[in-house]
Amino acid sequence: MTTQAAAPSTTRVTSSIAVDWIPLALVPALALAALPLVGSAPTWVTLTVAGLAMGMMIFMMASGLTLVFGLMDVMNFAHGIFISVGAYGAATVLTRMTRQMEAGSLASDLSAMIPAVLAAIALAALLGWFFERVLIRPVYGDHLKQILITMGGLIVFEQLIHVVWGPDMIPLPRPGAITGAFILGDAAIERYRVLAVIVGLAVFAAMWQLLNRTKIGLLVRAGVENPEMVESLGYRIKRLFVGVFVAGSGLAGLGGAMWAMYQEQVTAQMGMQVLVVIFIVVIIGGLGSVGGCFVGAMLVGLMANYTGYLAPKLALGSNILLMVLILLWRPRGLYAIGKA
């Protein structure tokens, strides 16, 4: 019976697996196009690694947002608050671990950073759970109210951050072993950026595996396509919602912690500042698409670093230009998902 059911669907499966490679090719294309403009190869290598690292961090922060939108049709304007809270969570742990931070070896640095990052994820996930339960649940299906409610949540929680952690910026020294740079030929590559790329790739790979190889992933993807059908097949889609929302918030917290260590400071507004770039990434990628979000994040990260070097005043403008160009080419983003 199973073979019978599988047989007619094979053709459809293979056609949907066939990768739309054009958006993927944009990333190396953009990098190569920038090479003659930048001029010197070592600078280009440095910029490219910086761009990829920035893209990875943006991807971590943005992936939850796009997945939540795809699955629940909820655009969370307060997503930035999970980023900030993650950053504050990490800062709280790191500032208490000065002994490990100053020891100078990679192992002791990691022994400080891993708990910090875990704290960031836990705190952001907890807040995400609260958000979904208390604030967003009553306004499913009503976009106007969703935007307003999440903005309200943003205001309140930004103020609560001030109440708990104080109004001032917290400086966040980076642990010793991951500061500094590798020298590769003439190119200097900051160690932290390499770490960010590794973590980002790991997160992306794990997410990809989870979404494409497990039953939960299958349900999530099916839920993005057609929630009513998943529900009618007997799965509780609401429970799936909560899970995805919490996971997305946790990822935002992780991204926030990484971003804070990259910037070496923590402010309550940082989430909101990054949110604009995240929105651009989510729009470029196609609302709801994780793969598109990844490609979009890489493009935006590279673009920001190249223009930051070539014409510093145009950094954000170039990303908006990128968004407009991509929307003119594909009005629903790189990888359009079912609805939207």
Next chain:
Amino acid sequence: MLTRLLSGDFPRSRTLSVVLVAILIALALAPFVFPGTRSLNVAARVAVFVLLVASYDLLLGYTGIVSFAQTMFFGIGGYGVGIAMAKLGSGWGALTVGILVALTLSLAIALAIGLLSLRVRAIFFAMITLAVAAFFQILASQLSGLTGGEDGLTFRLPELLRDRLVSYYVVFGVALVLFLVLLRVVNSPFGRVLLSIRENEFRSEALGYRIVTYRTVANCLAALGATVAGILYAIWLRYTGPDTTLSFNIMIDILLMVVIGGMGTMYGSVLGATIFVVAQNYLQDLMKLASDSLAGVPLLPNLLHPDRWLLWLGVLFILCVYYFPTGIVGKLRARR
């Protein structure tokens, strides 16, 4: 006469009428009744924000689309006057040029954003306006040669407008007239179509209204309203800077005012702006008292710290969206 002036849209609640008349009289007589610099500032700010919030309500409350670019248009108005006065000298000619350039630019940008992104879903428009507004904010701080960067621009006005009394009444008069114009707009057949789009997009389209056109026109009107508000604010302050016009905090303030006052009711913007600006200026004093008196208790003084006043307005905002989406005005009208 009164019916024509208010376009037949009366407050429809005795309490609301009394409050509105009180606010109108207080603003009209502000220079004589509250002579201090601070209170006159509060009065001018209220007048400017009533106009700004009313034009935003046209978009949010009446058309049902969320924009985050209202401060951008507010800023274009402010910078239009600011740059013209600072670079072209302080004559009437320069002022006119500044105002016209600002209005044209706002109209062009609103049209472009509207036509590009109002075709798709409301959420898309919200995200795009947020991105564009952020870009504009960065642009203003980067082009410091033109805009004065983070410091902003201080400028001199034509002789006549330097007088506080005259400039106050210019601000108050223009804001009042434009508020009545907006009231006219929302009660016109055009306004009815906007309401029908808000209530049911598909049905309005099926009835033969081109919703993209209507939404875009509403977006342009809201942008022009915000630009004039920005011009007035610049004239009043004789200064334009990122913190007084473009900052995202002001966008949040506008949202709070619209929702607390009452979405989809022009009078709500009067109430919302008045309550908010007064709270901004005087609630903090009250909170300082409360915070000081609780000095020994843990965490509570922090919650009541004068800088945390937005926290409480944020809570009020969320409660408003859930429990009385038409805000204070809706509540008053329901009680009658």
